[in-house]
Amino acid sequence: MSEYVLLRHRDIPDLDQLKVYLKNGGFDAWKKVVTSMEPMELIQLAKDSGLRGRGGAGFPTGMKWSFVPNNLWPHYVVANADESEPGTFKDREIMESNPFQFLEGLMIASYAVQAQNSYAYLRGEFWQIGLKLNQKIAELEEAGFLGDNLFDTKYSLRLHVHMGAGAYICGEETALLESIEGKLGQPRLRPPFPAVAGLYASPTVINNVETLTNLPPIVQNGATWFREHGTEKSPGVKVFSLSGCVNKPGNYELPLGTPFRKLIYELGGGIPEGRAIKAIMAAGASSALISATDAALDTPMDYESVANLGASLGSASVIVLDESVSMSWLAQKTTHFFKHESCGKCTPCREGTYWMAHILDRIEDGGASEKDVDLLFTVARQMQNKCLCALGEFSTMPVVSSLEKFRSDFLARVDGQTR
Amino acid sequence: MNELLAKYPTEIKAILAKYPPEFKRSSVMPLLHLAQGDPGYITPQAMQDIAEICGISITEVGSIVGFYTLYYDKPLGRYHIQVCTDMPCALRGADKFLKELCERLGVKVGEPTADGLFVIEEVMCLAACHRAPMFQVHGDGDLVYHEHQTVDTALAVLDALRQKAAVAEEGKA
Known part of the structure; x- marks a missing residue:
């Protein structure tokens, strides 16, 4: 038994072994949905639970599934395992140590929209995890949890791992789809949204690893149980x-x-x-x-x-x-990250991150005046609300907020002052 | 003659089977990972072979290689030692770690060591912020994380790789 919902491996040794996972209720939820639930019931359960996407946007999962139209086929589910945000390392622990609960969640989401082929998109740096997941998927095929006519029903499902190759932008869901299609990871113009025209122009649900990992316990224990934790609007x-x-x-x-x-x-x-x-x-x-x-x-x-x-x-x-951290240094660090990771498609992001980095380098090198600090603010504000995806917007967040709240950190560097 | 297909017939068949038959282009990234494993970078011939398998132009394959940072189009060090110096890692001493590692090896960031075995690179977040300083080793078709590092433990990792490479060379000879 474990008090944990997601990090159960911390209490249960070897939970990444199939026999241990099975002994601890593994794939009971999977069997339950395939043999006894209609896809609509499952979507309603996700809605009732109030589960919101754990990748960042917090969008209600059940509602996302319900946008998939039933007159366009095939459907796809893609697990977003591109975890690349500086400061984020949760999906990695889940996939490394509790991989079956994640895969079971991906399978349940696939059943909810009746996808027969689903993908896990891992950042290329998660190479070892990719090898491990491929092995786990093979074990699930062997055990009859994946494949054709599951549990003697008409439902068939296969999972595939797709490895990225080093690009933060591929965590953006439409860039991720472009990447699976073998193209540059550059975001698409929306609409159409992926729920209608996603992977291979087919209806596609993209869910984060942690979101999916919540699904087996929700199926097993119900929406009311899930709502025992968290708040009214942010349960779990x-x-x-x-x-x-x-x-x-x-x-x-x-x-x-x-x-x-x-x-x-x-x-x-x-x-x-x-x-x-x-x-x-x-x-x-x-x-x-x-x-x-x-x-x-x-x-x-x-x-x-x-x-x-x-x-x-x-x-x-x-x-x-x-208190030892200078926010001018921090803004320089984050800005260089976004400058490197900008995909180059939208001019405000491509040029804006370049110029913000340029000005911040000048400030940190002690070669700036107070006018440069104001210029940095202007450049950042001009980038906002002008890009196809959130990356350009995100890059301005630490810059604008640090200038607004910790302007003295920047002024401490101007006119040749050194640290 | 498609050299890549001749070298890895089973692997390539398995890669193509993951995607719908009418979307062969989806195989371009896994094929690049496969081709890069040996000799450690993507040769022009490999790009041509991949273009042929995926039914796209060699220019399109080249653009993929250029866009994604884990693909290399030049031989530059057998092992890429990639140190994360993003902000959370830097708060745990990653910048100092990188500087001292380079000093001890007598190289600059991006320059291969004299024996051509290693190139030290500065990279973006690797999802290991809580275990910095850290780096990944990319080479020989593998990618391995090394976390909670000091310069001494990092040099020990490099020594082990050096021995592994020497043993592999003897095996070839």
Whole structure:
């Protein structure tokens, strides 16, 4: 038995072995849906549970499934396992240590929309995990959980692993689809949305690894059970990736709505060497900075409450920044990341990240004046709301918020001042 | 004659089977991973072979190689030692780790070591922020993470790779 919903491997040794997973109720949910549930019932169950996408956007999963039209076939489900946001490392732990629960979730989602071929898109760096998943899929075919006419029904399903090759943008769902189709990972113009015209122009559901991993226990225990944790609008547990200036970085499975203070101080062991906390990024490098006031630290980590702080919970990758961190340095780091990862399709993002990086380098090198700080703000603001996907927008979040909240960190560098 | 197809007939058949037959182009990324395993980069011949298998132009294959950072079109070090220096890793000392590793090896970032075995590279987030400093080793058709590293443990990893490469060379000779 395990108190965990997603990180059950922490209590159950060798849960990545099929016989151990089976002994702990594995694939009971799968058998239940295929042999006794209509796809519409399953979609309704997901809606009733209130499960929201764990990849960052928090979109209701059941509703996403319900957009798939039943007059266009075939349907596809794609697991987004491209986890590449600086500060996020939760899907990796799930796939490494609890791979069958993830695969079972992908299978359940496939059944919900009656997909017969589904894909897991892994970032190329997850090479070892890709090898492992291929082996697990082969075991499932061998055991009769995947293949034709499952449990003597008419339903057939096959899973395939597709390895990326180093591109953050492929976590954006339409870029991910382009990548599976063998093209450059560049986002598509929407509409049409993937639910109608996705992979190979067919209706496609794209769900994050953690979202899918929630499905087997929801099928087994029901929507009411799922809602026992979390808040009314953000039900369930979530894996929080804690990193940065904190004594015990790592993944923590907690109910949505747990306050920042509990994660950072109680579980994360607080800030090294007793330094004072300065700011929090709740959604990895894409975050607007949250000033670490007492009120902010007592804020529950759910989608609505974090949005009320002018930030976003995203994939819940909490990066802690203490008083030793200069926000000008931080903005330079995140901006170089986005400049490197911009796919180059939209001009505001391609050029904007380049110029922000250029100005930030000048500020950090001590060659800037106060006018450059204002120019940086202008460039960032001009990029906003002008790109096909969120990457360009994300790149401006740490820049604009750090200029608004920690402008003195930038001014401390201008006119030849050094650290 | 398609050299790649002649070298890996079973593997290529398995790759093509993962995608609908009318969308052969989907195989381009797995085929590039396969072709890169040996000799460690994508040769012009391999690009031509892949273009033929997928029914696309060699220019299109080249653009894929250029877009994705894990594909290399030049032989540059047998093992790519890729250190993450993104912000969360940097907060745990990754910048200092990279600088000292380069100093101890006497190379600059992006320059291969004198024996041509290693090239140290600075890369973006590898989803290991809680275990920095860390790096991945990409080479010999494999990719392995090394986490919670110090410069000394990293040099030990490189030594082990050096021995592995030497044994492999003896085996060939």
